[in-house]
Amino acid sequence: MKTTEPTLSSVVPAIQCEQVSFSYGELPILTDVSFTIQKLDAVALVGPNGGGKSTLLKLILGLLTPQTGTIKVLGLPPQQGRQKIGYMPQHLQYDPSFPVSVMDVVLMGRAGSSGLGRYSAEDRRVSMQSMEELSVADLASRSFNSLSGGQRQRILIARALACGPEILLLDEPTANVDPAAHLQLFEILKQLTNRVTVLTVSHDLGFVSQVVNRVFCVNRQVKVHPTSELTGEVIREMYGGDVRMVRHDHCCSELGHSHDDIL
């Protein structure tokens, strides 16, 4: 008999932060951060440099541990839950002349799944499939270091997808990407939000506001805005004034929105 009650997995949020604080030594980076991201939600993290976006990602990935508060990824501590996170880093700390093929890079999304580190036929199939999803399958045998910025970005998203993730964590997916590739990435991300939870860091509000449902403004604290509330006023406050911006076609409420307590 089928039950109509929601199963446990469907009520467990994708990511849950409760009163998380983190500081490097004396320097507080995040204070008292709480939020919940439900499954299949699409969220963008925005905010000034040094505001704590990268730190928040590292906390979610279990690379850093908060001094106070708890983080749960799919109901588990980050170090266990991160198995289900597909992560795309912003800066690859790799040698630009590192001789490696595109296929080998995407296969790294499958590394750690098998005992001795041999890749199975299944690993190759999944990797190929994620490359097809990002329309980069034809690049599989190319050298990674011969690709353009936009192509590399898509390969790294394919690598994140090859992990078979329930959550995608993307750090600046549009950095170093030319405008034409921008549009392509936008389409791809929009598609992905239909089947995985997406959390993306971006400087490009015009870009993300069309892809995500909610924007988290990270600047020592985290403020949550539905994308429908994004106005120039809000954005100026997020970045601390003095921001030049070009308005895209996202909707804004007429009254705007104010934070009383930020900074």
Place this chain on the structure above:
Amino acid sequence: MTTAVLNWGTLMMTYFSALTDPDMAFLRYALFAGLLAAPAFGIIGTYVVAKRMTYLAGAIAHCVLGGIGAALYCQFHYGLAWLTPMLGAIIAAIGAALLIGLVSLRSRDRVDSVIGAIWVLGMAAGIIFIAKTPGYIDPMSYLFGNILMITGRDLLTIALLDVIVIGLGLLSYNRMLAVCFDEEFARLRGIRTELYTLLLLCLTALTIVLMVRVVGIVMVIALFTLPAATASHFSSRIWQMMLLATLLGLISVTGGLALSYGLDLPSGPAIVMLAGFFYLAVIVGKGLKSRLS
């Protein structure tokens, strides 16, 4: 030009005839040691260059002198005949690899200072041990290599270490590749990256021991970096880089020993000079090519 070619030809001829001379066993041993070591240097050297660990490898190499000195000292003063300089070198190299690995993984700042200290202290300990061991032991032969010291037993040890290094180096290929390319991502995928870093350092340590007799502690690091760095200019995959670095290592060892025999040069420097020549030729050649085009 013609005379140079002729000279090179006669040089190789006399070298190859010397190799079969029963009185020249040391020359054969040196060549065998070099040929055995080349694949290990090609494989591990590629990882070391790709992961930018040359400095760590240098520190391990210099600590080996501490182990050799301690072994000689213990052999003489405590009659531990089984504690050969080779065994001392292996123990010191592995010890230094683990120490340096833990320091670079755990220490928050000034990693390079700590590693520099280990580098110098290991070497100083070796010199002190050797000085306090009576008998004629020339530290120079350990520092810069001396093929006259290679014994048949050493060759057996070298072959055994070689099998271990090449086996583990190739078995861990995919994981090592992932760790070298993007360590953070590899860790997130559940790979124990610290373990692989330590494994790589230990394999580096054993590879160093392979060639300490032939080229010495100071120059052994050149055999890691030069062939791999030269190969990187012609490789689009890590395995190609390994293959090419191995080939360059084989040529450097054979050619260097021939030069050393024919021109009466110290063998370690001759091998390293040849490897360095290939590297510089490639760099200069590439530079000229990009200027002309």
